[in-house]
Amino acid sequence: MVKVSAKTVLVSAIASGQGKTTTTAALARKLLGMGKTVRIFKTGPDFIDPMMLERACGAAVHSLDLWMVGHAASQAMLAQAASEVDVILIEGVMGLYDGNPSSADLARAFGVPVLAVLDASAMAQTVGALAMGLRDFGPVNLAGVIANRVASDGHAKMVADAMRDIPLFGSLRRQAEALPERHLGLVLPQEVARMEAILDAMANELVLDMAVWDALPETSFDTSDIATSRNTSLSGKxxxxxxxxxxxxxxxxxxxxxxxxxxxxxxxxxxxxxxxxxxxxxxxxxxxxxxxxxxxxxxxxxxxxxxxxxxxxxxxxxxxxxxxxxxxxxxxxxxxxxxxxxxxxxxxxxxxxxxxxxxxxxxxxxxxxxxxxxxxxxxxxxxxxxxxxxxxxxxxxxxxxxxxxxxxxxxxxxxxxxxxxxxxxxxxxxxxx
The missing domain is CATH 3.40.50.880 (Class I glutamine amidotransferase (GATase) domain)
Structure with missing residues (x-):
């Protein structure tokens, strides 16, 4: 069995609304600006977030799910991506442990470390406690944290000092112009005239600790040949x-x-x-x-x-x-x-x-x-x-x-x-x- 590898993280949080999509998009754009090749996946069934993330990374965003997609097909897509790019980002769904199967189940199934996005807008040191809880409840391999919606450098430093043995990958300032939403989630990216500017601004606002990022080990995936359907009954249609x-x-x-x-x-x-x-x-x-x-x-x-x-x-x-x-x-x-x-x-x-x-x-x-x-x-x-x-x-x-x-x-x-x-x-x- 041939193994392929790439830096890979599953971006999750304690709940919806913490900024997973924003952070994943910002991180992808920032890494692309550094010359890295990036592929993004979305956990679970979703249409709108993948469209936004496709605009952020420039490649189609496929779903990973242990039930709907299946373990074998999910593994094959991860292995294919790892053979083609430097970095794989997987946006989780809801909170890390929500659902069956959950984002945590997916991370454990493929040995992918978790990068937690925590909204620090109404807290400081407590971010460390939340991170420890996310890590230990499952447990999962928690690679570290990105603190979202921080107010200042001083606020970010308070969060960093409270992390103990959990790395702080970076922080993202409160966005003056966020990704707009409606009743089914985000609006469609083609409906936002300033989408590219918003994505670039979010990437610029993301302060990433490159020493911590560079220390993240690559994740290996087994390549496997999935028996693909030879059904061609729609040929000519x-x-x-x-x-x-x-x-x-x-x-x-x-x-x-x-x-x-x-x-x-x-x-x-x-x-x-x-x-x-x-x-x-x-x-x-x-x-x-x-x-x-x-x-x-x-x-x-x-x-x-x-x-x-x-x-x-x-x-x-x-x-x-x-x-x-x-x-x-x-x-x-x-x-x-x-x-x-x-x-x-x-x-x-x-x-x-x-x-x-x-x-x-x-x-x-x-x-x-x-x-x-x-x-x-x-x-x-x-x-x-x-x-x-x-x-x-x-x-x-x-x-x-x-x-x-x-x-x-x-x-x-x-x-x-x-x-x-x-x-x-x-x-x-x-x-x-």
């Missing part, structure tokens, strides 16, 4: 994919999977009122923010007409979350305004202030289990009966409804295609005439 600010939630691995199955991928923008490409054999409507663009979508006559025609012609359609919202009769936005949608399915989607569903789930298909997750702030009121339901990974209880009408499949469930390429291929083939 063209899949049209909606891709713009309303339909942006796409795993890079899902696109890779479709290509490996033999499909040609073509993209179009419903927001620009582009019709589904005429030569497409199947349609993929991913999630995103249709609720923020409901008026534009409701007035996109070419897009709506092509969508209805595709359904009448029994084109295979997969509509996930935001994609499903666009094919109902109407979407009621957070201001209570009702916007007509494509009406391929009866009922309406209503946005709400509280979270409706979150978590890992699996869809039991005729080709086996297809894994993924759900995360949405809306509900679907419909007279339709579900064809089936996903299963919640945490409890085994019924999860999201799966609706089917001929070759149309729709659900709030976001599938991770690589977990079952055969099941994925079946969704894009004309199975019902």
């Amino acid at each position: 063209t899949i049209a994919i909606a891709r713009d600010a309303a339909f942006a939630f796409l795993y890079p691995a899902n696109l890779d999977c479709l290509r490996e199955l033999g499909a040609e991928l073509v993209y179009f923008s419903p927001l620009a009122d582009q019709a589904i490409p005429l030569h497409a054999d199947a349609l993929y409507l991913p999630g995103g923010y249709p609720e923020l663009h409901a008026q534009t979508l409701a007035q996109a006559s070419n897009w709506l007409a092509s969508l209805r025609a595709a359904h009448v012609c029994k084109m295979p359609i997969l509509a996930e979350c935001g994609g499903m919202m666009a094919i109902t009769e109407a979407l009621v936005d957070q201001q209570g305004q009702r916007w007509p949608m494509a009406a391929l399915m009866p009922g309406q989607v209503i946005m709400q202030q509280r979270l409706a569903a979150l978590g890992a789930q699996a869809w039991q298909t005729g080709q086996g289990e297809l894994r993924g997750h759900t995360f949405h702030y809306s509900r679907f009121e419909t007279s339709l009966n579900a064809n089936s339901h996903t299963v919640k990974q945490a409890t085994g209880q019924a999860g999201e409804a799966i609706y089917q009408d001929g070759n149309l499949h729709a659900s709030y469930f976001h599938a991770y295609f690589v977990s079952n390429p055969a099941a994925t291929a079946a969704l894009f083939l004309r199975a019902v005439e």
Whole structure:
């Protein structure tokens, strides 16, 4: 077995909101400015943070997860990255020990040291106590700490003096211009005109102790050949994919999977009122923010007409979350305004202030289990009966409804295609005439 290595840390915290994404992006930009090559991964299912981190490092950000992605596939991606770059950064999810599997489980599974981001804005010496607790609770190999939102050099020194035997990698000042957020997390990077300037400013504000960084040993990964699917049942098929600010939630691995199955991928923008490409054999409507663009979508006559025609012609359609919202009769936005949608399915989607569903789930298909997750702030009121339901990974209880009408499949469930390429291929083939 050949081993490859790179400096690797899993960036985690005591909770969400501590600044993991900001710190990971700032660290990546700073290292790139030093001439290092950097690859970033994101722990668990996520769409928005990876887009931001991709802008920070200039390379696609893939998910690592012991359940959804799997141990073997996660290890293969880490080994591949270690053979290509100097540094691997893995942004954790929620708090270090939250979830099953947790970020700590991932770090231990691959021998990756943890770099804790701790918000020091309302404390000083207590940062040391929190770091010790994170290290010892699991335990994990805690490489050190980055203190976020420090107020001054004196504040940073108080934190450093309290760290005892835990290295302080650096500190990040309170940002005058932070990464903007909305109800599903950060905004999309293409929506922020000053994104590059913000990322560069964050990197400049990160004070990194290079002696501590240089002392961090490299992490080794075993290279392994994963038995890749030889399923090429989508060979010769063209899949049209909606891709713009309303339909942006796409795993890079899902696109890779479709290509490996033999499909040609073509993209179009419903927001620009582009019709589904005429030569497409199947349609993929991913999630995103249709609720923020409901008026534009409701007035996109070419897009709506092509969508209805595709359904009448029994084109295979997969509509996930935001994609499903666009094919109902109407979407009621957070201001209570009702916007007509494509009406391929009866009922309406209503946005709400509280979270409706979150978590890992699996869809039991005729080709086996297809894994993924759900995360949405809306509900679907419909007279339709579900064809089936996903299963919640945490409890085994019924999860999201799966609706089917001929070759149309729709659900709030976001599938991770690589977990079952055969099941994925079946969704894009004309199975019902």
